[in-house]
Amino acid sequence: MGRKLLLDKVGIVGIRSYDVYRKNGGYSSVEKVLKTMSPDDVTNEVKKSGLRGRGGAGFPTGMKWGFLAKPEGVPRYLVCNADESEPGTFKDRYLMEHIPHLLIEGLIVSSYAVGSNRTYIYIRGEFGWIVDILEQAIAEAKNNGWLGKNILGSGFDCEVYVHPGAGAYICGEETALLESLEGKRGNPRIKPPFPAVKGLYGCPTVVNNVETLSTVVPIINMGGDEYAKYGTGKSTGTKLISACGNINKPGVYEIEMNISVEEFIYSDEYCGGIANGKRLKACVPGGSSVPVLPAYLLLKTAKGETRMMTYESLSDGGFQTGSMLGSGGFIVYDEDQCIVRNTYSFSRFYRHESCGQCSPCREGTFWMEKILWNLEHGKGKMKDIDLLWSVQGNIEGNTICPLGDAAAWPVAAAIRHFRDEFEWHVTHPEEAQRRNYGLAGYAEPLKAGV
Amino acid sequence: MSEQKFFKVTIDNITTEVEPGTTILQAARKIGGDIVPPAMCYYSTLKDSGGKCRTCLVKVAQGSAADPRPVPKLVASCRTAVMDGMVVENITNQQVLEARDGVVEFLLINHPLDCPVCDQAGECNLQDLSYGHGDDKSRFEFVKRTFEPEDIGPHIQLHMNRCIMCYRCTYVADQLTEERLHGVLDRGDRSRISTYISKAIDNDFSGNMIDVCPVGALTDKTFRFKNRVWFTRPMDAHRECSKCAGKVHLWMRGDEVFRVTGRKDQWGEVHDWICNECRYDKKKVSDWIIEGPAKMSRHSVISVNKYYGLKKPKDFLPEVMGGRDPKMLMNIHDVSGVNDPDIDLSAINGPATSKTFEKKDS
Numbered sequence: 001m002g003r004k005l006l007l008d009k010v011g012i013v014g015i016r017s018y019d020v021y022r023k024n025g026g027y028s029s030v031e032k033v034l035k036t037m038s039p040d041d042v043t044n045e046v047k048k049s050g051l052r053g054r055g056g057a058g059f060p061t062g063m064k065w066g067f068l069a070k071p072e073g074v075p076r077y078l079v080c081n082a083d084e085s086e087p088g089t090f091k092d093r094y095l096m097e098h099i100p101h102l103l104i105e106g107l108i109v110s111s112y113a114v115g116s117n118r119t120y121i122y123i124r125g126e127f128g129w130i131v132d133i134l135e136q137a138i139a140e141a142k143n144n145g146w147l148g149k150n151i152l153g154s155g156f157d158c159e160v161y162v163h164p165g166a167g168a169y170i171c172g173e174e175t176a177l178l179e180s181l182e183g184k185r186g187n188p189r190i191k192p193p194f195p196a197v198k199g200l201y202g203c204p205t206v207v208n209n210v211e212t213l214s215t216v217v218p219i220i221n222m223g224g225d226e227y228a229k230y231g232t233g234k235s236t237g238t239k240l241i242s243a244c245g246n247i248n249k250p251g252v253y254e255i256e257m258n259i260s261v262e263e264f265i266y267s268d269e270y271c272g273g274i275a276n277g278k279r280l281k282a283c284v285p286g287g288s289s290v291p292v293l294p295a296y297l298l299l300k301t302a303k304g305e306t307r308m309m310t311y312e313s314l315s316d317g318g319f320q321t322g323s324m325l326g327s328g329g330f331i332v333y334d335e336d337q338c339i340v341r342n343t344y345s346f347s348r349f350y351r352h353e354s355c356g357q358c359s360p361c362r363e364g365t366f367w368m369e370k371i372l373w374n375l376e377h378g379k380g381k382m383k384d385i386d387l388l389w390s391v392q393g394n395i396e397g398n399t400i401c402p403l404g405d406a407a408a409w410p411v412a413a414a415i416r417h418f419r420d421e422f423e424w425h426v427t428h429p430e431e432a433q434r435r436n437y438g439l440a441g442y443a444e445p446l447k448a449g450v
Numbered sequence: 451m452s453e454q455k456f457f458k459v460t461i462d463n464i465t466t467e468v469e470p471g472t473t474i475l476q477a478a479r480k481i482g483g484d485i486v487p488p489a490m491c492y493y494s495t496l497k498d499s500g501g502k503c504r505t506c507l508v509k510v511a512q513g514s515a516a517d518p519r520p521v522p523k524l525v526a527s528c529r530t531a532v533m534d535g536m537v538v539e540n541i542t543n544q545q546v547l548e549a550r551d552g553v554v555e556f557l558l559i560n561h562p563l564d565c566p567v568c569d570q571a572g573e574c575n576l577q578d579l580s581y582g583h584g585d586d587k588s589r590f591e592f593v594k595r596t597f598e599p600e601d602i603g604p605h606i607q608l609h610m611n612r613c614i615m616c617y618r619c620t621y622v623a624d625q626l627t628e629e630r631l632h633g634v635l636d637r638g639d640r641s642r643i644s645t646y647i648s649k650a651i652d653n654d655f656s657g658n659m660i661d662v663c664p665v666g667a668l669t670d671k672t673f674r675f676k677n678r679v680w681f682t683r684p685m686d687a688h689r690e691c692s693k694c695a696g697k698v699h700l701w702m703r704g705d706e707v708f709r710v711t712g713r714k715d716q717w718g719e720v721h722d723w724i725c726n727e728c729r730y731d732k733k734k735v736s737d738w739i740i741e742g743p744a745k746m747s748r749h750s751v752i753s754v755n756k757y758y759g760l761k762k763p764k765d766f767l768p769e770v771m772g773g774r775d776p777k778m779l780m781n782i783h784d785v786s787g788v789n790d791p792d793i794d795l796s797a798i799n800g801p802a803t804s805k806t807f808e809k810k811d812s
Binding site: 170364 | 502526529617636638639
């Protein structure tokens with residue numbers, strides 16, 4: 001069994017309520033921090049732990065907190081990004097639904113570290129019932145003196161507010177989130193200035209993912225050095241992976257970042273192998289935005305090393321032969337899945353969710369979806385594949401926010417690794433409507449006993 | 451006051467010194483010439499504008515003297531401040547040119563390209579941009595996106611199909627008028643400029659939205675289909691106005707004022723905003739004090755047929771005739787009967803032919 005730090009208590013009956021959570025050691029990190037540590041100590045502890053942002057980019061959290069500008073007389077804000085809307089990612093939802101007090105506890109500790117007296121949870125609008133869960137948790141915490149004025153007599157004030165979004169994926173981008181939180185249209189801001197200097201209401205702001213902030217709790221409880229012993233290399237600690245697709249046991253798993261991708265997919269502790277005895281064709285290891293990998297590149301890197309479930313190993317080989325850990329949305333495809341259809345589906349999503357502010361993303365996602373619709377429905381031409389490649393290249397890197405990149409990468413990776421499947425759709429338009437291309441040469445080498 | 455510090459910046463191998471806080475685009479404009487990146491959404495007199503169209507992308511080959519690393523991605527020059535010792539590549543960098551061509555292609559795929567019936571034709575930034583960077587044929591093989599026509603008030607005509615979502619008009623409404631009545635609705639490729647609850651935009655300075663619009667999405671209803679801009683002649687003029695500076699361009703053809711706009715500088719930007727009264731209601735020459743012909747770029751289509759620095763062609767006939775006065779070469783009154791007073795033109799039945807004018811008595 002892998003060690004767990006976040007979901008270790010999730011099985012306890014009634015852990016969602018304050019009393020049970022407190023009885024099981026909850027809020028001890030707040031006591032420890034407020035009574036024995038200074039805000040800088042907390043930041044140092046997080047720096048020592050090597051915690052990296054769990055929202056997708058993997059930026060070191062301690063460093064992010066260290067960048068925060070601290071001018072006199074200006075409030076600072078901590079904003080929790082709970083706008084989890086990436087196709088394939090559902091880990092934050094699981095965490096907030098089952099153990100909401102862990103997030104509240106992490107928020108109090110983190111607010112103390114960055115000096116935020118008003119902390120916001122920007123939650124995806126579709127998570128209406130989780131808003132109720134979180135608000136109840138906040139009320140319970142407040143009634144028991146963990147929130148409000150002068151917490152535990154330390155002189156530190158903190159209030160936490162939940163703010164539901166209105167259904168836009170783009171509001172998960174941190175500056176769009178801040179715009180939306182301010183009550184404006186959720187358009188990403190042009191950086192610089194970065195939120196650490198000029199964020200919410202023009203004040204220095206830290207935006208962190210739900211899982212990142214929750215992870216602060218075990219880091220404080222066990223100490224940063226101890227936490228850094230989990231995992232491998234620069235990928236320290238544990239990570240929540242939301243596994244879905246053609247696997248026997250879809251769900252949210254907490255993994256220590258020292259297991260291999262193969263173990264994650266095939267072991268009974270995690271995904272339990274490919275469903276219905278089929279074979280693995282491809283996988284998107286980090287949510288819909290990251291490049292898709294064919295099976296032979298997923299289990300082994302291009303250099304022949306075993307691919308691990310870590311930030312470094314999954315991105316080994318760059319975008320040519322690698323991918324990203326991203327937000328941990330692990331989507332597995334078996335031999336019956338059509339990559340063209342899947343790419344079209346992702347592309348449709350990004351077209352729908354583009355904010356329309358900058359031209360490459362607004363027009364490019366619109367165009368890519370149309371080309372992919374043609375390819376998928378047997379109306380494509382050979383030159384469309386090259387056109388698609390050219391269009392995604394014109395989007396990538398030229399947009400205001402990473403949504404443009406996120407729309408371009410899956411398309412690029414699909415063409416890079418599965419070009420013959422696209423070509424088959426063009427050369428066999430009618431057959432492509434009846435059956436899928438199948439496994440072709442993408443599968444992992446057959447193993448004895450599988 | 452301490453000594454003013456200047457930042458040294460090199461754009462396409464040309465070095466200049468600018469004040470701290472200047473953007474790359476402004477520094478390039480200071481140098482001038484071909485190295486100025488095009489800007490479709492940036493407007494120097496509108497705060498926070500820019501960064502959206504991505505046509506002004508440039509490569510920062512050296513971040514600053516202190517930190518000489520290049521910036522990995524292309525940056526929007528209109529919103530990136532220069533650093534001391536920054537080295538920027540614009541037209542000398544192939545990657546920049548390719549990205550710009552890509553952006554122009556994106557801007558054009560859903561643009562109706564109805565220039566022949568568009569009032570903006572001739573002074574349209576997108577037209578200029580597509581001549582410079584566009585391809586001669588489109589790779590887009592789908593039906594273009596269209597919007598339902600919408601009435602946004604008595605003065606301004608909205609053609610949403612032509613819009614490139616530069617957001618300039620929303621900044622005008624935010625920064626010049628008392629209340630913004632329109633904005634961007636929806637998102638992605640369906641995002642559009644609209645008033646949502648069919649409100650008429652009639653704020654006193656709302657007419658400036660027409661001037662800032664880089665394309666023909668917002669046009670002046672009082673000028674619509676009246677004339678083409680290259681037939682009209684811009685004149686600098688002013689009047690005493692209680693609301694605005696009253697400094698305008700009058701677009702005249704003959705003695706008739708067809709249109710009144712703000713004065714645009716060489717980058718097509720208005721610095722003195724004008725009020726709606728000056729723009730829509732003062733269309734008589736007697737309303738204005740005309741200062742003289744406006745300076746237009748020599749390359750602009752508006753300069754065609756305008757008589758600056760006109761040289762009278764050499765009169766060669768007296769020379770050919772050896773000093774004698776030339777005689778009329780042909781008297782058209784003898785050849786054609788059109789001017790024959792015997793025929794009453796209004797009495798001709800049906801279309802006239804040459805036979806109608808044949809002299810009967812000869």
